[in-house]
Amino acid sequence: MAKVEDRAPAAAAGLNDDIGEATRLRLYRIQVEIREAEQRAFDLFLQNLVKGTSHLSLGQEAVAAGFAAAMKSGDLSFCTYRGHAHTLARGVPIEKVLGELMQRDNGLMRGKGGSMHLTSAEHGVMGSYAIIGAHLPIACGAAWRAQYKGTKDVAVCFFGDGTTNIGAFHEALNFAAVWKLPVIFVCENNLYMEYTPIGDVTAVQHPAADRAAAYGLPRIVVDGNDADAVYRAASAAYAKARDGGGPSLVECMTYRHSGHSRADPAKYRPEGELEKWKARDPIKLYRERLKQFGIADNVIAEIDADVRRRVDEATEKCKAAPMPPRDILTKDVYADGGFAWRN
Amino acid sequence: MAELTYRDAVARGIAQEMARDPDVVFLGEDIGKAGGVFKATVGLYEQFGPLRVRDTPISEQAILGAAMGAAMTGLKPIAEIMFSDFFAVCFDYIANEFAKSRYMSNGQLKCPLVVRTGNGAGSRFGAQHSQSVENWCMMIPGLKVVAPSNPRDVIGLLAAAVRDPDPVIFFEHKSLYPTKGEVPDGEIVDALGSAKIVRPGKDATLLALALMVPRALAAAETLKSEHGIDCEVVDVRSLVPLDTQTILGSVGRTHRLFTVEENPRLCGWGAEIVSIVADEAFYDLDGPPVRITTPHIPLPAADILEDVALPTVERIAERVRRSLEN
Known part of the structure; x- marks a missing residue:
């Protein structure tokens, strides 16, 4: 534990200690775990052990960590194809995620979903959706159920800046506002939809927040590379939703360090942009933050080492895991477990 | 035994299932206070109230997406898409989302929902309000597809659809709404998949x-x-x-x-x-x-x-x- 006198630098810097050490360490751990697991996924892709496509959240870890740390266990996450981070942040074992990326039998969905569809219902991860915007209305439905049953659970829906220009985004925002649903829409604005800058194809500067007024919602823009800022915005949105105050739309400004997907070397970025954002790397920022609050270097190093060890162990388990058996091919098309469409 | 129109059978079928199970909820455009544009849902709003019979904006993607999210988390929604031609503006949910989520999640997710829709020709509405699009849905693994021809079957098949653990597309024929048929008293429940x-x-x-x-x-x-x-x-x-x-x-x-x-x-x-x-x-x-x-x-x-x-x-x-x- 940090000693009282170690907290002096934070106080001197005028930093607010509203979050507390335990949560800060958790925020850090989640971010490091996402970073290490995503980096490993990339390495395994280079070794041809991760097949298909994959969309990494390198550089965007603070958004996933901030929202996950503010969640309660009954809350439900809805992710996009860039969903590894949000899945891991809910406590889904690394092995299950890497196993699915490697299309092994130990994967979350035994290879039937793949990187873009990570789902772990027992952890509240109600699917990752690969059609832009599709999951915003679906999250509304989960929020409707919570409202109808009076459970106080909140549905939270993560998506990229590109999603703000598709119809389902606008249908869902209006629907949620009219029905006052306990749902949070989280836009991770990483400046690029796929290869094209979002600003080149959007009528407003902030693609999500500048549309909030159209649905009677407040304009919220957050530093998405600062896990504390995200955590605070998330906590306020959860409290509002649980209180019957309806939906929130939160735009988190961030940046992806890699390309859109594994096929994209991201050569469209202007010179110096990546370096500028890497100087504000959320994990680097948060390490400094922890030090400002008097967390000892060895505590941080222990978290780093522990996460690395767990990613290594998960990788070895996945490499040793069998491929899925062929007989699952025709299972679970229908609720009877099979795929029969005729008698 | 009573003589009932096909459109009244729709309302009776929905009411039968909503009275049986408080998790059955109903959403769509003009279905509540207005009683439906085909007057097939008259009385349900009054009987079951605004929390269970919910009017929506003209947002077909929101309607089907919300039905899916509610179904995934434990409700048994009935969603109405006014004309089956409008499936084209929310087809993502039909083709990509609720049809596939059970399979993609390796059985973790379920979507027990019913999409009711007015299908078919005969109303002189032209090319975008008259189509028969059963085949759009029939070709998608994960869906069930039914289309009743008479008032008794409307109730029996609707009940079977609501109670089914898979997503069911329920095609009502617009030109059959005014037709009449004998309907037995009491609960009617058919099995899906029987000709x-x-x-x-x-x-x-x-x-x-x-x-x-x-x-x-x-x-x-x-x-x-x-x-x-x-x-x-x-x-x-x-x-x-x-x-x-x-x-x-x-x-x-x-x-x-x-x-x-x-x-x-x-x-x-x-x-x-x-x-x-x-x-x-x-x-x-x-x-x-x-x-x-x-x-x-x-x-x-x-x-x-x-x-x-x-x-x-x-x-x-x-x-x-x-x-x-x-």
Whole structure:
């Protein structure tokens, strides 16, 4: 534990200690775990052990960590194809995620979903959706159920800046506002939809927040590379939703360090942009933050080492895991477990 | 026993299921206070209240997405898409989302929901409000697809759809809404995947769905009285699951197969059935299977044109007669 006198630098810097050490360490751990697991996924892709496509959240870890740390266990996450981070942040074992990326039998969905569809219902991860915007209305439905049953659970829906220009985004925002649903829409604005800058194809500067007024919602823009800022915005949105105050739309400004997907070397970025954002790397920022609050270097190093060890162990388990058996091919098309469409 | 219209049967079927299970909820455009644009949901808002019968904005993606999210988390939603033609603006949910989530999640997610929709021609509404689009849904693994032809089946199949653990697309035929039929008192629950022989016969099997069932029956009467041809008429009722046994059994007795389909010709449901019969009952057949369909055209608005586009009683009877006389 940090000693009282170690907290002096934070106080001197005028930093607010509203979050507390335990949560800060958790925020850090989640971010490091996402970073290490995503980096490993990339390495395994280079070794041809991760097949298909994959969309990494390198550089965007603070958004996933901030929202996950503010969640309660009954809350439900809805992710996009860039969903590894949000899945891991809910406590889904690394092995299950890497196993699915490697299309092994130990994967979350035994290879039937793949990187873009990570789902772990027992952890509240109600699917990752690969059609832009599709999951915003679906999250509304989960929020409707919570409202109808009076459970106080909140549905939270993560998506990229590109999603703000598709119809389902606008249908869902209006629907949620009219029905006052306990749902949070989280836009991770990483400046690029796929290869094209979002600003080149959007009528407003902030693609999500500048549309909030159209649905009677407040304009919220957050530093998405600062896990504390995200955590605070998330906590306020959860409290509002649980209180019957309806939906929130939160735009988190961030940046992806890699390309859109594994096929994209991201050569469209202007010179110096990546370096500028890497100087504000959320994990680097948060390490400094922890030090400002008097967390000892060895505590941080222990978290780093522990996460690395767990990613290594998960990788070895996945490499040793069998491929899925062929007989699952025709299972679970229908609720009877099979795929029969005729008698 | 009471005589009920097809549209009143819709409301009675929904009410039967909502009264039975508080997790059954209903959403759609104009379905609540207005009682539905086809007046098929009159009284439900008053009986079950605004928390269970919810009017939505004109947002078909939000309607089906919300139904899916509610179904995934434990409710049993019935969603209305006013015209089946509008499936085209929310097809992502039908084709990509609730049909596939169980499979993609390796069985972790479920979507027990019903999408009710007004399908079919006869209202002079033109090409974007008149289509028969059962085949759009039939081809998607993970969906079940039903289309009742009479008030009793509306209630029985709707109840089966609501109680089914899979997503079910429920096609109501707009031109059948005013038609009447005898409906027994008390709860009615059918099984999905059962066809019904609605007229026994020995010379030919006519397979029909929804509005084409009464037309096939009328054609069968003409064929009998004017030509002595005794047709068996089978109401297919459920395209997925498909009651292949009833169909093959009928063909095995009559040795001739005709499908009567409202959809435009290409890839209509009858094509799949003809393929099954060709594969599994080829040597039962005394002649080539015949598909009687709407031509490969968008539907026109003018009554005189729309009337000749769909299979008519006269066209059905003439086509059967010509085939059997050759």
